[in-house]
Amino acid sequence: MTPDWIAVDWGTSACRAWAMGADGAVLAEARSDKGMGSLAPEAFEPALREMIAGWTPAPVLACGMVGARQGWIEAPYAPVPCAPDAFETVKAPVSDTDFTVSIVGGVSQAAPADVMRGEETQIAGVFAARPDFDGVICLPGTHTKWVQVSAGEIVSFRTAMTGELFALLSKSSTLRHSIGSGWDDSAFAEAVSDALARPEALAARLFSVRAEGLIHGLDPGAARARVSGLLIGAELAATRAYWIGQPVALIGETGLNSVYSRALAAQGLIAESLQADEMTRAGLALIRSRKEIHA
């Protein structure tokens, strides 16, 4: 199998690679749990070679935390406002000349201070797939990004630690005793609405989930949905200036997109959902064409 080039999405906890044909078709896909978080700089090349063993070597373009200071090699941030043409790319050191590896840098904002790494590539994917899109792109995840885009540029953005807070609260805090598997749509919707109505009450409302478990026997799945709803509602309150009255596109895992869609729909906003992997590949292809990165 001889790809034209190889697209790589290398995050903190996992790595994905796609063998790309000249026409943009995906010829093969590989996945590894060797994320940036578990690799020393010299371990990236062997991990990548192991993933794409069986593919004829081809130029690699990678995005994500692989370009962080603790990654393979640091790829600098481009400051907003910026278009994909302005994204930095850095060649990673490799032991042989059979392939080259280029890493896409992130995007930064001076005030309020903020950074992204990986999401800029998915946003470039939206510019490629939907060149007419002006509005707001929301990328839900560990660190959810709300990004204002206009005329093919990233204008400004804001990050909320919603996914990481949910993981910490549901796995490592006192609330873990009250949270179980399962889900309750109406508990979620009510919590989003409560949080938007009085976002300042978040810290107190979170503990109430534990107390309701103790004294009213709150269902563990409802508790899970409620904590998620309180955090997403608080995030929507924090980012209201981004999404209110704007066209919104969601880029994330299907399940997360659907949770955010429902929360936004309750605010009267119909968001369109885009598939994260597709946007990553489309973004890497766009950056590759603009940067004329070749073997």
Add this chain to the structure above:
Amino acid sequence: MTPDWIAVDWGTSACRAWAMGADGAVLAEARSDKGMGSLAPEAFEPALREMIAGWTPAPVLACGMVGARQGWIEAPYAPVPCAPDAFETVKAPVSDTDFTVSIVGGVSQAAPADVMRGEETQIAGVFAARPDFDGVICLPGTHTKWVQVSAGEIVSFRTAMTGELFALLSKSSTLRHSIGSGWDDSAFAEAVSDALARPEALAARLFSVRAEGLIHGLDPGAARARVSGLLIGAELAATRAYWIGQPVALIGETGLNSVYSRALAAQGLIAESLQADEMTRAGLALIRSRKEIHA
């Protein structure tokens, strides 16, 4: 050393015991890191006997998480509004008749759902030490409590998970890379004020601490003070109805009392600080006298 009775404060992570004289004097003190969280029900008695070895056995009155469902024996919650007379006490099972152990139950609130366990005893201590106090008692800690008291009764209360969130964020989240030891008073004050002015922005402001570390080299001690300030500011916003225009007494560790004092002072409120251990002992003594718990 022959105490009249033994006061015990048994929390999740530690246990303290005081040998009390008939006149209220502390004759001796013992401490153990065998908290409720690390003990099976049958392990409480040996742990207590080990702590007070050398003291002549005397009736024990204990408060705190020792009375939780996962503790030595469950001591029921008394619903608000309630005075210390209404606090439940439960005899713990012991292997010999040389002493008795009574455990004070917590206090619950149906709506908004909330619970306390241990704090009710410190509040009883305020009733004993300051019978004229009407207003709000704030007990900062892992789960900070704001408690409205009037005429010797607990009227209503609210818990914020501020201390637990701070520990999770500073030790287990992405922010740990930007947070170090040290402190910056002005960063703290500014963060409290920012959080009170726009509490809904919490989730986004937290991530900014990481971004400021990455792109502006934010000092690790200032980052620590800022995260603390953002969380305490959000808590003050959530509990504003409790403290605004009220006499406030703080019961906590000296350092934590001083952090909360400064945050409240910036809102024009002079809080008085009470020492947590003293209030615990005074509260246990009051409950003992009211309940006539004897060997």
